[in-house]
Amino acid sequence: MSLKYGILGLLNQTPMTGYNLKKLFDKSINHIWTASLSQIYRELTILEKEGYVSSHIQEQDDRPDKKIYSISDEGRTAFREWLKNFSDTFISPKRDEFMLRLFFGINLGKAEVRKQLERFIDDRKKSIIELNENEKLISQLTCAGDNGDKDCKSEEELYLRFVLKRALMTNQVLIQWAEEYIKELDF
Amino acid sequence: MSLKYGILGLLNQTPMTGYNLKKLFDKSINHIWTASLSQIYRELTILEKEGYVSSHIQEQDDRPDKKIYSISDEGRTAFREWLKNFSDTFISPKRDEFMLRLFFGINLGKAEVRKQLERFIDDRKKSIIELNENEKLISQLTCAGDNGDKDCKSEEELYLRFVLKRALMTNQVLIQWAEEYIKELDF
């Protein structure tokens, strides 16, 4: 239901191709909402049928032609309508295959669980490094040029940091959690 | 792909009805994997066709008859096979509608974002209270009767706590995160 609005929200900032949307998804919304290319292409054709977006072809010689999508007024209205109507509950579907396996840990044995938790920790640490790099990039991008110090932090930047920070903090706490459990396994 | 194994894993512990599975899902795996009743019923008929589970009817006078599912040897094998084959990556699909809206916060305005963050914090706090109660229940259940102090903590209990603790810790860090951002909104 919300992939639609994720796409509209990004097109609301600037017109783009499907391929481009996918890259933006991966860079910004990825910690919140994942989408595959084929999903995006399909959704775009639906959105065009519904009149929420329109497209035009931009020819290129060296690379395949681009199909650039722009949001329509109806699309903008629909997006804003969705945006402000927060649902009462915060429940989101969860599908964490890794945790599902760990939950059945009694069938795995402590040694295996321990090994997997250690792998998990390593992976969280790698994510944290990446996230920190992303954060640096954001500052450079939005603070580029001739800005001073304090005005540099734009509101748009704030919301990007928002998501990154959340991912960072949860990764950190997950490391803590896993370390605690490794200790408990040894009791 | 894993709902299948979630069901098999629970049936591996004890035979159950679909309705019953749903309740167990809600109580234990819910923070990891959500499933609706209709999904479970559908999956059970598929699993029966595949020979991973079998069922028998238990008649009841006052209430609707029960259809009790048991795991078969093939089912057990398939479950164990899945269980030990951890995938290399830890990536799980994410669909967090609340965060998606906040991500587009620039279109919402700071006051609205602030309001929603406060609602979010309240909800996390409620979750934490529930989780703490669940944790108490687990201790009571597994430590019931004539156990001493140290042997009381069974290995099964450990994995239940595992999941609860993770949910607890992430909720706590999310409160911290939201509070930090409320402050930043005021800058």
Next chain:
DNA sequence: TTGCTCATGTAACACGTTACATGATTGT
């Protein structure tokens, strides 16, 4: 008398994944 719990399901639809198909350009 309203709504919850118990207990089963079906049908339609929406959404997500995987595999396939094409093909030039650029970097290692």
Next chain:
DNA sequence: ACAATCATGTAACGTGTTACATGAGCAA
């Protein structure tokens, strides 16, 4: 030489959600 990037999509399948249908018993 090989892989990645750019760029489009379709088709089949698998999974998840929502709405509908049925109906007794029990508690506020």
